[in-house]
Each structure stands twice: as C-alpha cells, then as structure tokens.
Amino acid sequence: MRPTVLVLGGTTEATALAQALSDGGYDATFSYAGRVAQPKAQPLPTRIGGFGGVDGLVNYLHEHHITHVIDATHPFAAQMSRNAVAACRKADVRLIALTRPEWLALKGDRWTHVPDMAGAVGALDRGSCRVMLAIGKQQLAEFAVHRQHHYLLRLVDEPTVALRFDSYEVVVAQGPFNLTDDLALMRAHKIDLLVSKNAGGTAARAKIDAAREMGIEVVMIDRPKVPKRIVVGSVDDALRWIR
Numbered sequence: 001m002r003p004t005v006l007v008l009g010g011t012t013e014a015t016a017l018a019q020a021l022s023d024g025g026y027d028a029t030f031s032y033a034g035r036v037a038q039p040k041a042q043p044l045p046t047r048i049g050g051f052g053g054v055d056g057l058v059n060y061l062h063e064h065h066i067t068h069v070i071d072a073t074h075p076f077a078a079q080m081s082r083n084a085v086a087a088c089r090k091a092d093v094r095l096i097a098l099t100r101p102e103w104l105a106l107k108g109d110r111w112t113h114v115p116d117m118a119g120a121v122g123a124l125d126r127g128s129c130r131v132m133l134a135i136g137k138q139q140l141a142e143f144a145v146h147r148q149h150h151y152l153l154r155l156v157d158e159p160t161v162a163l164r165f166d167s168y169e170v171v172v173a174q175g176p177f178n179l180t181d182d183l184a185l186m187r188a189h190k191i192d193l194l195v196s197k198n199a200g201g202t203a204a205r206a207k208i209d210a211a212r213e214m215g216i217e218v219v220m221i222d223r224p225k226v227p228k229r230i231v232v233g234s235v236d237d238a239l240r241w242i243r
C-alpha cells in the first residue's frame, strides 16, 4: 500500500523532511500548530491548527487514511508528542519521532540545569541582572515575578499581549542564528545571564556558544519527558523507515 504520511512540524528538521518527501513524490501532509503569524511555506499540502486532542488526531488519521506519522515537532512540544503516541496507538498507525540530540555542556560552559520552566523561574530569584530569555513567548509571563531584572526577549513575532516586566526589550527574529550575530546582540545588551531550553540542533545553538565566549551563566531547562517511541536523527533515516 502506498504510504500516506502526516508530518507534525514546526522545526528546521520538519522543514528539511518536507522537502525530501516532496522531492521523493510522497503523499504527505504537513501540520503546523499555528503559533507563528507567518509560518515558513512548505512544499507539501499544509494544514494549520490543533487536531483537538488525542481523539481529534485519531479522527484526522482515520479521515485522511494516514499510514505513517512523523513527529518532527520541537523537543519541548511535549503535549503534541504525547498526543501523537496515544493517537497512533489507538488508530494503529505507525509513528516515529525525528529529533535532534540534546546539547551537552562543553569546557567553559557555565550551565545551571533546571528540570522545567518553573525551575528556571526559581533560578532567577537573585539580585538584579540583565537576562536574555530565549524561551519563546508562551511562558514569558511566569518570569514577571522577578521584576528586579532587565529582560531581553527574542521572539518570532511582536508580542500581542502586554508583558508585565518593569524593564525589557523585544528583538523580533527567526532562526537559524549565528555566533557572530548572537555575540553582537548579547554584548550590545550587556547580557549577564541566559535562559534557554535544551533544544539541541544547530539553528538555536549560537546563543549557547556566545554565552560560553562571554563567560556568562546559562540557566538550561532540561527536556520534558515523552512516552517511549522510535526516534530517528536524520531525514534519511525517516525516509528509510517509511520505505
């Protein structure tokens, strides 16, 4: 039977996979959550928006006769990944995750590991400093309890809700980022603490390398746990799995 593939996207890896599936003439659909105002155009038919939880995804898989799901979402998109595991089990559809290894601290890195966002907020309970928050937009509000800091927020879109920080600046930019630019940005804003998710991969790595060069601390948020599933690390492996 000819495979019918659903790609859960929102990452650089998902975009590379979409190109490979298109080049290979696969019957595949790309799915975005709809968080970003102008998501990257994909060379595959694209749908945007949540499925409506596990049951909604099960219905989608049945209605569209999906045979293979590739979860290429961000390592911190844990809800989507959990839903994919549960829905594919229920619908008896094959599932893999395409993801990247997490970052490991190198010599000279000054990382404080925290298990989750609440841990990162707790780690900022200290005297005033200049913090770069590179964590996306969804959980920014949690940091408003620490008004003593100045925040540099790097976001994909301009914020649409009021941010309750006393002192902050927004930089709107979409990755991939490079070391030269991130060093310049962090130096210009006199950043002395970086908060980052352990996203892994290369697109968002530059700020971590810049922090090491500057000798500043990184509050590193560990990855959330997701249920066991088959994981591949490259587009080629994902294509081999489909075949």
Ligand SMILES: NC(=O)c1ccc[n+]([C@@H]2O[C@H](COP(=O)([O-])OP(=O)(O)OC[C@H]3O[C@@H](n4cnc5c(N)ncnc54)[C@H](OP(=O)(O)O)[C@@H]3O)[C@@H](O)[C@H]2O)c1
Pocket (backbone or CB within 6 Å): 008, 009, 010, 011, 031, 032, 033, 034, 035, 048, 049, 050, 051, 052, 053, 054, 056, 057, 072, 073, 074, 076, 077, 078, 079, 080, 081, 083, 135, 136, 197
């Ligand atoms: N979290 C991050 O740090 C981060 C960073 C970069 C990119 N992203 C991307 O941004 C998107 C949302 O991430 P998140 O952390 O908000 O996800 P999440 O918390 O795991 O997911 C929340 C809900 O959003 C919907 N959703 C998420 N990804 C989807 C997709 N690719 N297609 C359709 N619906 C999706 C699902 O809604 P329903 O339950 O209604 O199906 C899901 O239950 C993902 O595509 C992810 O790859 C996330």
